[in-house]
Amino acid sequence: AQTVTQSQPEMSVQEAETVTLSCTYDTSENNYYLFWYKQPPSRQMILVIRQEAYKQQNATENRFSVNFQKAAKSFSLKISDSQLGDTAMYFCASATNAGGTSYGKLTFGQGTILTVHP
Amino acid sequence: NAGVTQTPKFQVLKTGQSMTLQCAQDMNHNSMYWYRQDPGMGLRLIYYSASEGTTDKGEVPNGYNVSRLNKREFSLRLESAAPSQTSVYFCASSELWNQETQYFGPGTRLLVL
Numbered sequence: 174a175q176t177v178t179q180s181q182p183e184m185s186v187q188e189a190e191t192v193t194l195s196c197t198y199d200t201s202e203n204n205y206y207l208f209w210y211k212q213p214p215s216r217q218m219i220l221v222i223r224q225e226a227y228k229q230q231n232a233t234e235n236r237f238s239v240n241f242q243k244a245a246k247s248f249s250l251k252i253s254d255s256q257l258g259d260t261a262m263y264f265c266a267s268a269t270n271a272g273g274t275s276y277g278k279l280t281f282g283q284g285t286i287l288t289v290h291p
Numbered sequence: 292n293a294g295v296t297q298t299p300k301f302q303v304l305k306t307g308q309s310m311t312l313q314c315a316q317d318m319n320h321n322s323m324y325w326y327r328q329d330p331g332m333g334l335r336l337i338y339y340s341a342s343e344g345t346t347d348k349g350e351v352p353n354g355y356n357v358s359r360l361n362k363r364e365f366s367l368r369l370e371s372a373a374p375s376q377t378s379v380y381f382c383a384s385s386e387l388w389n390q391e392t393q394y395f396g397p398g399t400r401l402l403v404l
Contacts, residue, residue: 177333206391218334218381218395264333268391278349279393281333 175200175267179282186255187290193240194250194285196265206268207241207248208279213261221263224248255289262286293317295396297382303402304372312367312399314382320394321387323365324349325357327378328398334381340365342387372403 176199186192198207209221224232224241231239236256240249252259265282295316304310316323321342326334336349338357346357354376356368365384369376379400383393 208392210395216379216398216400218383218398220392220394223392266333278336279334279391281335283331283333 175202175205175269175278175280177265177267177280177282179265179285181285182283183286183288185288185290186252188255188257190255191251191253192255192287194252194263194265194287196248196250196282198246198248198265198267198280200246200267200269202269204269207239208266208268209237209239209248209250210264210266210281211259211261212264212284213258218264222250252287257289257291260287260289295382295384295394297380297396297399299399300397301400301402303404304369305404306373308372309368309370310372310401311369312380312382312401313364314366314396315364316382316384316394316396317363318384318394319362320384321362322385322390323359324383324385324393325355325365325367326381326383327351327376328381329378337367337380341390369401372401374403377401377403 205226207224211219222234236253238251262284266279298313324339325337328334340346340359343362358366382396385393
C-alpha cells in the first residue's frame, strides 16, 4: 500500500518570493510516479508537475520544480516568483506504474493550503 | 476542447433519494475514474473504468454504482443517498497507456440532508 503525507496544513508567501511545499511518501514499489496537483477556489484539480521515480533528474515546469529525494522518500515542490494566482490547495500524489490493463491508482496526501500575499 | 465535464455542479438531496452524477471527456481517453473529496483528506477512489465495457471498485465503493455508457461517458449513481455521502465528487480520465497521469473535471458538490 502507498501512503502520502503532507505535514504542512497551511503555508503563506509574499508575492514574487519562493516557497517550498513538503511531501513524503511510502511505497514498496520500485516503479512509481509522483505528482503535484493544484486545486484553486474553483475546485478544479490541475496537474502541476509529474516525476517518474526512475529518473534522477528533478522535473521542472516553468516556475515550478521539485526536489525528489528517492532514498528519503521525499518529494517537495518549489514555487519560484510566487504569483497571486498560485493561491490554492496543493496535493501531493503517488501512483504505481499501471501497465497493461491495470489502473494507475492515485494516492493523495491531505493537502497544503498556500496563500500568496500581495 | 472542454476536457472533462461534470453535471450537475451542485446538488442537494434528502436521505434516501437517488441521483446520477454525469461525467464526459472529449480527450479520447480510455480510462475514467470517480473520486470523492472530504474535508481534511485527499481524494479517494470510488470506482474506475480502465476501458469501455469494464468497471472495477476502488477504495470506497459502498453505496455507489457506475456505468461506462460509452468511451466518452462515465456516470456515478447513488441509489439511496446518505448524509455520509455529502462530499465533492470528481471525475477524471487518462490514457490507457498512461493511467497514472489523470485529468480532472471541475467537481460536483453534493449535500445530503
